Amino acid sequence: MIKATTGAEILEEKEVPLVVYFVRHGNAGGPDINDILGPPLTRLGEHQAARVSDRLAREKFTHIYTSDLARAFDTTRAILKHHADTPYTVTTDIREVTHYNFVKNSHPAKPGMKRTVKRESEAIGHFVHHLRHVHQPGEKVLVVCHGNFIRTVMPLLGGKDPRESVLIDINNASVTVLDVWPSGEAVVRLANCTRHLLPRPVT
16 A cells, blocks of 8 residues: 655655855945954945845844954844844854965964964854754754855864865855755855845955
């Protein structure tokens, strides 16, 4: 006897990933707001933030994470106009990092920089652990952050060494989507997409 199986039952039998959307902040420049928060968005950056906000307007996110640096937080504020009911967290764990975290055979010579890289690495590791243990497969989260951070964290979410991974361009206000599977693997579904920014210059 052949038992009929519904589509819902088939879906229940399959694993689903945790889907992580990464958005790099809009173009930034001018005087720093202060020694910590860095420069704000430029006029072009504000336009880029508005465009990526519209791009993501119909997405349903479980949670939004944003770097506390001004250029990322201001980009997030634009996105939150379409996601006012979505919980969000401002965290220093996803601030921009140095290239030493992902460039092969690149090692800081100065002791002060070595401490910086160690601190950056620990923060990224903390965030990876948080995503994997707080969020469940099937959820969708948004991370608004920085180019070097994205280059470093994506391989780590797939259990890979960032120094051994292929580098990709990460433009301002671009969208990158990573499927993080329960098995520990991660698959890049979309990389550095800027179609929502055209015809304005992509930076």
